[in-house]
Amino acid sequence: MSDPVSSTPGGPFLSVRDLRVHFSTEDGIVKAVDGLSFDLGHGRTLGIVGESGSGKSVTNMALLGLHDSRNTTIDGEALLDGQDLLTATQRELERLRGNKMSMIFQDALASLSPYHTVGRQIGETYRKHTGASRKEARDRAVEMLAKVGIPQPELRVDDYPHQFSGGMRQRAMIAMALVCDPALLIADEPTTALDVTVQAQIMDLLKDLQQETGTSIIFITHDLGVITDIADDVLVMYGGRCVERGTKQEVLRAPQHPYTWGLLGSMPSLDHPVDVPLSPIPGAPPSLLNPPTGCRFHPRCAFIEQVGNGLCADAQPPLEVVDGRGAACHLTPAQRVEFFADFAGIQTN
Structure with a gap:
């Protein structure tokens, strides 16, 4: 049944x-x-x-x-x-x-790599699944950061996770999870x-x-x-x-x-x-x-x-x-x- x-x-x-x-x-x-x-x-x-x-x-x-x-x-x-x-x-x-399918984890700081910018981490996911160029991936990362409410996304895309607040890191995780729709x-x-x-x-x-x-x-x-x-x-x-x-x-x-x-x-x-x-x-x-x-x-x-x-x-x-x-x-x-x-x-x- x-x-x-x-x-x-x-x-x-x-x-x-x-x-x-x-x-x-x-x-x-x-x-x-x-x-x-x-x-x-x-x-x-x-x-x-x-x-x-x-x-x-x-x-x-x-x-x-x-x-x-x-x-x-x-x-x-x-x-x-x-x-x-x-x-x-x-x-x-x-x-x-x-x-x-994607997952948003509980601890955004532990889930994001401290060695790479937030934009690169979002963009790499997009490149892997779509074959996009680095520029296309960066543009997509800026678009996703804007979509989840990060102010000045064209600037923050080059920041590292420790430069984001807790709420902004969680938004970045959501952007990464949703980057490939x-x-x-x-x-x-x-x-x-x-x-x-x-x-x-x-x-x-x-x-x-x-x-x-x-x-x-x-x-x-x-x-x-x-x-x-x-x-x-x-x-x-x-x-x-x-x-x-x-x-x-x-x-x-x-x-x-x-x-x-x-x-x-x-x-x-x-x-x-x-x-x-x-x-x-x-x-x-x-x-x-x-x-x-x-x-x-x-x-x-x-x-x-x-x-x-x-x-x-x-x-x-x-x-x-x-x-x-x-x-x-x-x-x-x-x-x-x-x-x-x-x-x-x-x-x-």
Whole structure:
């Protein structure tokens, strides 16, 4: 059965099925991603949210073919416009990376070379995939810096990364990622190290560029506030698995999984009274070297008694998806509605 996050004419642009990414270590096998499926429609933004270690970045590094094959086992299927990324050769992936699909990394200063000008780094990506001359590549770099809002781009193109502010470096990374007009853009927490004002500017920039180019975006974050601003669809990951998915409105307004409730409860909001304390999720994320049996969230879940019979610890709940909406939880649909109503009441009282 097809289970898209979002339906688009002609089918999804990116279709991932039963993705598994396991790492071999001296201590054993780390099941970083363990059976993940999702779709991404043309021109839409999928927000992937979860705590550190949930498998968000590992998933997208696998799509780009950036894991070390010597200690990594990757299974499943990932079709980008019909081409399986997981069976592609390194040469095929090199042709795709920076061209048809690109990634914006979290730490722009670490991702940019300190030895080359920003313009040269943007231009080299363009030259590699188009065969442009040095002058054409420089002109394209100036054009892209202007497009992402860098003032005086014809001058700043010859500056080095350390001469840019944090927000400007992130803009330069976006310019580099978009220089070849990719159809898929993966943004790995691109606003984490930036102040709130710059974060908002970067988010507006991504939305404007997407509207202009029609690029499909995967936006990775641990911040549901960011998801509210940019995503069309949301996939919530925990312990290497998807626990909930749907449209932004469905997941954020009527979440069906206790982990999503916990994420919302730990997020400050201007709508809540100032004297209402945040409700952090107790405990810590599971070890993916030796994950819990059954539902991986059950050691931290406040609702296992409502399910009863030890089911949460014994059986992995299936992710039942209908029209792109689903949650992997043993609570009945009626219980989910009841308990979320209680949770929402606590948050507003």
